[in-house]
Amino acid sequence: MTESPLEPTVTEDPEYFHQVVNCQYACPAHTPVPAYIRLIAAGRHTEAYMINWEANVFPGVLGRTCDRPCEPACRRNRIEKDEEPVAICRLKRVCADLRGDVSALMPDIPKKKNGKRVALIGGGPASLTVARDLMPLGYTCVLFDNQKRGGGMMRSQIPSFRLPEKVLDEEVGYITDMGVDTHFNQDVTSMKYMLARDFDAVFVGTGAPRGRDLDIAGRKEADAKIHIGIEWLANVAFGHVTSIGKRVIVLGGGNTAMDCCRTARRLGGEDVRVVVRSPFKDMKASPWEREDAEAEDIPMFENHVPRKFEMKDGKVAVTFEKVRAEYDDKGKRTLVPAGEAPVVMECDDVLMAIGQDNAFPWIERDIGINFGKWDLPVLDKQTFQSTLPRVFFGGDAAFGPANIITAVAHGHQAAISIDLFCQGKNLAERPHPAVTLVSQKMNVHEWSYSNDVSGADRFAVPHADRKKTLKDMKMEVELGFDVKAACAEAARCLNCDVQTVFESGRCIECDACADVCPMSAITFTENAAEDDLRAHLNAVSNNREQALYVSAALPTGRVLVKDEDVCLHCGLCAERCPTEAWDMKKFLYAAPKTACFTKTEKTEDEAA
Amino acid sequence: MSYIIPRFRHPCTAPNGIGYTRKDYEGALSTLCAGCGHDSISAAIVQACYEMSVEPHLVAKLSGIGCSSKTPAYFLRQSHGFNSVHGRMPSVATGANLANRDLIYLGVSGDGDTASIGLGQFAHVMRRNLNMLYIIENNGCYGLTKGQDSATADVGSKTKSGQANMFSPVDPAGLALNIGATFVARSFSGDKAQLVPLIKAGLHHPGFALIDVISPCVTFNNIPASTKSYAYTREHMSAADVVDFVPAAAKYGADGAIDVKMPDGATVKLRRLPDHHDPRDRAAAADAVMTTRERGEVLTGLIYIDTDHPSLHEMLDTTETPLRALGEKELCPGAKALEAINRNAR
Numbered sequence: 001m002t003e004s005p006l007e008p009t010v011t012e013d014p015e016y017f018h019q020v021v022n023c024q025y026a027c028p029a030h031t032p033v034p035a036y037i038r039l040i041a042a043g044r045h046t047e048a049y050m051i052n053w054e055a056n057v058f059p060g061v062l063g064r065t066c067d068r069p070c071e072p073a074c075r076r077n078r079i080e081k082d083e084e085p086v087a088i089c090r091l092k093r094v095c096a097d098l099r100g101d102v103s104a105l106m107p108d109i110p111k112k113k114n115g116k117r118v119a120l121i122g123g124g125p126a127s128l129t130v131a132r133d134l135m136p137l138g139y140t141c142v143l144f145d146n147q148k149r150g151g152g153m154m155r156s157q158i159p160s161f162r163l164p165e166k167v168l169d170e171e172v173g174y175i176t177d178m179g180v181d182t183h184f185n186q187d188v189t190s191m192k193y194m195l196a197r198d199f200d201a202v203f204v205g206t207g208a209p210r211g212r213d214l215d216i217a218g219r220k221e222a223d224a225k226i227h228i229g230i231e232w233l234a235n236v237a238f239g240h241v242t243s244i245g246k247r248v249i250v251l252g253g254g255n256t257a258m259d260c261c262r263t264a265r266r267l268g269g270e271d272v273r274v275v276v277r278s279p280f281k282d283m284k285a286s287p288w289e290r291e292d293a294e295a296e297d298i299p300m301f302e303n304h305v306p307r308k309f310e311m312k313d314g315k316v317a318v319t320f321e322k323v324r325a326e327y328d329d330k331g332k333r334t335l336v337p338a339g340e341a342p343v344v345m346e347c348d349d350v351l352m353a354i355g356q357d358n359a360f361p362w363i364e365r366d367i368g369i370n371f372g373k374w375d376l377p378v379l380d381k382q383t384f385q386s387t388l389p390r391v392f393f394g395g396d397a398a399f400g401p402a403n404i405i406t407a408v409a410h411g412h413q414a415a416i417s418i419d420l421f422c423q424g425k426n427l428a429e430r431p432h433p434a435v436t437l438v439s440q441k442m443n444v445h446e447w448s449y450s451n452d453v454s455g456a457d458r459f460a461v462p463h464a465d466r467k468k469t470l471k472d473m474k475m476e477v478e479l480g481f482d483v484k485a486a487c488a489e490a491a492r493c494l495n496c497d498v499q500t501v502f503e504s505g506r507c508i509e510c511d512a513c514a515d516v517c518p519m520s521a522i523t524f525t526e527n528a529a530e531d532d533l534r535a536h537l538n539a540v541s542n543n544r545e546q547a548l549y550v551s552a553a554l555p556t557g558r559v560l561v562k563d564e565d566v567c568l569h570c571g572l573c574a575e576r577c578p579t580e581a582w583d584m585k586k587f588l589y590a591a592p593k594t595a596c597f598t599k600t601e602k603t604e605d606e607a608a
Numbered sequence: 609m610s611y612i613i614p615r616f617r618h619p620c621t622a623p624n625g626i627g628y629t630r631k632d633y634e635g636a637l638s639t640l641c642a643g644c645g646h647d648s649i650s651a652a653i654v655q656a657c658y659e660m661s662v663e664p665h666l667v668a669k670l671s672g673i674g675c676s677s678k679t680p681a682y683f684l685r686q687s688h689g690f691n692s693v694h695g696r697m698p699s700v701a702t703g704a705n706l707a708n709r710d711l712i713y714l715g716v717s718g719d720g721d722t723a724s725i726g727l728g729q730f731a732h733v734m735r736r737n738l739n740m741l742y743i744i745e746n747n748g749c750y751g752l753t754k755g756q757d758s759a760t761a762d763v764g765s766k767t768k769s770g771q772a773n774m775f776s777p778v779d780p781a782g783l784a785l786n787i788g789a790t791f792v793a794r795s796f797s798g799d800k801a802q803l804v805p806l807i808k809a810g811l812h813h814p815g816f817a818l819i820d821v822i823s824p825c826v827t828f829n830n831i832p833a834s835t836k837s838y839a840y841t842r843e844h845m846s847a848a849d850v851v852d853f854v855p856a857a858a859k860y861g862a863d864g865a866i867d868v869k870m871p872d873g874a875t876v877k878l879r880r881l882p883d884h885h886d887p888r889d890r891a892a893a894a895d896a897v898m899t900t901r902e903r904g905e906v907l908t909g910l911i912y913i914d915t916d917h918p919s920l921h922e923m924l925d926t927t928e929t930p931l932r933a934l935g936e937k938e939l940c941p942g943a944k945a946l947e948a949i950n951r952n953a954r
Contacts, residue, residue: 079616445611455615508838510643510826511798515651519618539618556842570614578643578826 005527008552008559011501014435017587019547020564021497023088026073028409030433030591031055033070033088034497038449040095041490043483048095050105050598055591057129057175057408058154060167063093064478065158067255067286067403075496078543079519079566084458086492087481094486096167102174107136107597109178114138116422119199120180121188124152125404126205126395128175129411130418133594135178137419142181142199144188148238150176153207153396154404156234157256159263160474191363191391201390201418204377205407208396210359214251214352218309222350225316226309229260229353236263236473245348247271249318251306252353253283258293260351265296266473274300275318275345277335279325292477295463296470304343305335309350317346356401376400383417383427384410392417412593419594434590439583440498441574447584449498451570454491495569499587502560504551506581509558513573513582514538521563522573527553533561541565613637625661633658635682643830645797645823645838646676646745650683652800653714653743656807657684668704668711672697672726675752676718676745676823684714695726698733701740702920708930709921712811713740720750723759723778730780734789734816739919741810741817744780745797747825748836755828766833767825779901780820785894785912791817792893792912793851796841797824799908806910808853809876815919822906846900848909849887850879868913878910887912 009016019025023033032051039048052059066089074085116139120127123145131141147156150172154163176182188194194202211228213219219226225245229252235241248269250261253276264272274293276283280302283290294300304320311317320343323335358376363369368388370378377386377393384392394410396402420427440448462479463469469477481489514522520539527533533548534541541548546565553559574582590596613634621629633654638647657667667687671677673694680689688711692700701715722730722744733742748761757765760780761773784792791813795803803821810817822841824830830837835844853876866887868876878887885892893912900907921928931939 078619080619447610449610451610451614452612453614453616508643508826508830509798509842510645510824510838511648511651511800512643515648516638518614518616520621521618539620555839566618568614568616570612571610572613572637575611576638576642576647578641 003529006530006533006548006550008504009547009549011549014433014589016547017437017499018433018589020499020567021587021589022073022075023070023086024497024589026069027056028069028406029056029412030589031070032497032588032590034493034495035588036095037086037088037091037490037493038495040091041450041487045095045098046100046102046105049099049102052092052095053102053174054596054598056405057132057411058125058171058404059092060096060171061154061163062405063089063091063096064163064167065154066092066405069405075494075566076492079494079568087458087461087489090461090478090481091486091489094481097480098483105599106174107178107599109135110138112138113140116140116200117142117198118418118422119194119197119202120144121194121202121204122152122206122395122397123147123150123182123184124205124207124395124407125154126397126407126411126414127152127203128172129408130203130205130394130415131178131180132175132597133412133415134418135175135180136597137594139422140181142183143176144183144186146185146187148184150182150184152205153230156237157230157259159233159236159259161262161266161469161472161477162259164474164476189362191369192367195367195391199390200422201392203414203418204363204391204393204397205395205411206360206397208356208358208401210357211352212355212357214306214354216307216309218311221311222309222316225311225348226350226352229256229351230356232351233259233263236267241267243268245269247347248273248349248351249316249345249347250274250351250353252276252355253278253285254353254355255285255289256356257351257353258285258289260353261298262293262296263473264349264351265298265470271347272298273345274298275304275306275320276300276302277305277323278333279303282325282333296466303335303338307342312346315346315348316350317344318350319344358397358400360397374400380427382413382430384414385417385421385427390421412591415594416592431592431594433592434596436588437499437501437585439585441583445575447498447571449495449586450491451495452491453494453568453570454488456488456492458492459485459489496567497587498569498571498584500549500562500567500569500573501583501585502549502551502562503581503583504554504560506579507551507554507560508579509554509556510578512576512578516572516576518570518572519566519568521565521567523561524554524558525561526557527559537561537563539563539566611637624658626663628658628661628664630654630658632686633664633684635680635685638679638682640675640678641751641827643826644675645747645821645826646679647682648797648800649743649745649803649821649823650679652797652803652807653683655800656804656811659804660808660811662712662811666711667714669714669716670697670701670704671716672718672721674718674721674750675825676716677721679716679745695721695724695729697721697726698729698738698742702733702736702738705738705740705920706926708932709739709926709928710930713738714811715740715742717742717744719744719746719748719758719760719780723780727759727778731783731787734784734787734818736920737788737790737815737917737923739815739921741807741813741819743807744818744820745823746780746820746836747823747829748834749825749829751825751828755825762835765835766831767829768827768831772833779897780818781907781911782894782897782901784818785890785897789818789912790815790914790917791910793817793819793910794822794906794908795819796822796845796906796908798838798842799845802847802851802908805851805853809851809910812853812870812872812874812876813913814871814915815917841906844904844906845908846905847881848884848896848907848911849881851910852877852879868915870915876910876913888914890914
């Protein structure tokens with residue numbers, strides 16, 4: 001507990017207002033979410049798309065497949081009981097679906113190169129992001145991948161009923177069309193060899209390619225019927241596998257397991273079941289992916305630990321031990337036997353989706369690239385530089401399996417590092433975010449944004465007819481919002497990027513803002529230590545993850561404290577302020593990158 | 609137009625004793641000037657009624673004319689309301705109260721509505737000890753007609769026009785003490801810690817309760833030379849006491865404070881501040897009002913209280929049943945009854 005009263009908030013630090021925009025702050029690539037949602041509401045889908053493309057590179061892919069850390073962060077969750085977040089991810093898909101021709105908005109690629117050559121190993125989201133961020137600066141990027149086309153795990157592990165090939169091809173194409181020198185169907189087998197070639201820097205974005213196996217009794221005997229999840233998904237994606245037995249058991253509870261079971265349903269699986277070691281509540285799969293699987297008649301079993309495989313008349317019998325989870329004081333889980341009879345399930349095929357590991361068998365260990373825990377490379381967390389200065393890592397290859405949006409964020413940082421490195425600059429002196437803060441006052445009672453936030457519940461994305469989708473591996477299940485639904489959902493956004501900015505020198509302490517605030521979020525009070533303040537505000541503030549906005553001392557010696565946690569950004573404080581001490585200012589935060597890429601002719605403020 | 613109240617309220621706002629949240633006591637979004645003290649008074653009324661679990665349908669809001677008299681639109685949306693004639697709110701309140709004593713009568717008036725055009729009605733409603741809370745939203749100027757000095761403006765005080773007021777002010781609290789009001793308080797719109805308990809106590813008081821609230825006019829009368837500005841009022845406030853209102857059911861420890869029992873079981877708990885008078889002593893209260901004013905201070909707090917004085921209904925010995933609940937027989941007892949009354953008067 002801090003003893004001293006709080007210091008006035010330093011709003012000049014861009015990170016302060018950034019953390020108020022919960023969705024953007026939670027996004028690893030810091031996509032300016034409210035800005036593109038407003039553009040969608042205005043029907044300006046191309047511009048909304050480009051805002052996304054600038055930040056997250058794969059809006060069409062991510063609008064379907066993102067892990068969406070933005071949504072649990074959404075302020076809408078917290079403003080009233082039983083509120084749900086804005087469907088940020090699916091709105092992203094809307095602007096991707098409805099965008100016009102973006103070719104003219106893509107960055108120019110200099111014909112005259114800068115003479116620096118960068119090798120990109122792996123063709124997934126991280127490598128492609130590095131290429132996107134370096135090509136416009138004149139770098140020569142040479143990309144190697146063992147698949148026949150770019151996209152990495154987005155192509156090999158995400159089934160086409162969730163991510164149509166066309167969507168992926170377009171967004172990979174925007175980057176490869178910049179003139180990336182691509183070498184597909186090519187395995188890189190030696191880092192030593194790569195380093196011997198004339199590259200100024202090497203980026204490793206090879207993902208976490210090794211699916212985990214389960215070494216239990218009968219594993220070898222049943223080998224023909226047991227498939228490693230990510231390998232099997234890749235074989236399906238590339239057409240090597242086109243069918244599976246009628247009865248399938250999927251082991252594992254993550255998103256790969258969800259993709260495996262749903263794919264199996266489409267390749268002939270009739271009795272497909274998911275069996276998880278842990279309780280359901282600890283399952284790693286995103287709740288919506290689990291719901292989609294359950295909607296396809298896929299039952300799930302919890303607390304079943306596989307102990308033995310047995311072949312019986314060409315079928316696999318899997319024996320499970322029933323367990324229950326116990327948690328110690330620190331929340332650490334142990335699965336202890338429940339003492340019940342073992343459960344035996346019989347099936348035609350087993351899909352093993354119990355995790356994946358990094359593997360760098362092709363990186364020699366005597367060339368200066370150090371590896372640490374779990375055989376992961378030793379990296380600088382900010383620069384992604386390895387112990388061999390010209391080698392950089394990103395995506396799942398850097399710190400282990402995460403997700404696409406994290407890989408993109410890594411790509412941006414690695415590209416910055418590679419650029420600085422190739423220009424002989426200090427990697428620690430990184431570019432700043434690009435920030436603007438502009439008043440939104442138009443006239444008396446007029447703001448340039450809509451503060452009439454919809455009270456509607458979150459809109460569900462419609463799904464195609466299940467009878468059809470289960471028969472067609474390539475038919476996309478989610479249909480996406482139409483324009484009407486997109487506008488209705490967009491109207492739920494609170495516009496948290498329109499910041500309440502307080503100028504203490506103008507305040508006459510009339511209490512008008514505190515009186516009118518519908519969330520009772522503003523208090524004039526004696527300054528105090530944070531715990532004390534939080535307990536004595538007009539409305540108690542328990543969410544310490546959200547800052548208190550504390551003013552400088554006012555003429556009476558009190559301070560103004562605004563609890564950012566539940567602020568609706570409705571603008572009433574500024575409306576009722578007689579001295580314009582409050583203003584509503586739109587905060588645009590563009591996360592640091594090597595450069596700004598989009599050639600937009602109009603900004604959001606310049607109406608179409 | 610983006611001037612709207614959002615539908616959301618803080619997720620921690622708990623329902624009060626009768627299941628209502630604060631939102632149920634709100635009104636429309638104010639159209640007064642931004643920063644008007646009156647809005648803070650509306651907010652204090654909302655808070656007091658919410659915390660006291662007042663049933664909104666049992667409140668009658670009455671007002672006259674002026675900025676102040678617009679404010680009943682901005683609180684207690686679900687209560688009865690009567691926006692009456694300029695300076696005539698007391699007579700409407702008297703009529704309503706005589707017809708139905710079961711409602712809580714909350715009158716809101718301004719310094720013009722009370723001390724200029726309405727001074728006569730104001731004086732007489734106090735004499736009669738009508739059971740109501742009368743709040744004066746006192747800003748020392750006629751805000752609705754561009755800020756001319758009102759009858760409560762202090763001598764020498766200037767509004768935005770720059771002209772010093774020449775005429776001696778009406779002090780509503782001093783007048784109320786003089787004329788027999790049984791609950792006299794003064795407060796400041798910018799001090800809810802004081803104002804909210806006073807409103808609660810005033811609503812419970814079994815007679816006429818006056819709260820004269822200094823409520824700065826931010827548009828016309830909030831300049832440095834004004835004696836009704838935010839800054840001046842803050843600097844010159846002199847609280848007579850610290851007031852706490854304790855509902856009937858609540859328990860509290862004795863700490864040397866003065867406890868004034870209300871007939872409905874509630875208690876107004878007062879803590880006298882050093883060198884201040886006993887608020888149960890009318891002469892001392894009147895003296896305190898005068899002497900603090902001479903010192904250039906604004907005496908605030910609960911200045912005087914007398915809960916024993918009979919209210920108008922008691923003095924007139926009127927029926928306890930609201931007229932609307934009486935049948936034709938009781939309301940029109942016929943010629944014989946009239947004759948009996950006339951006989952008594954001969």
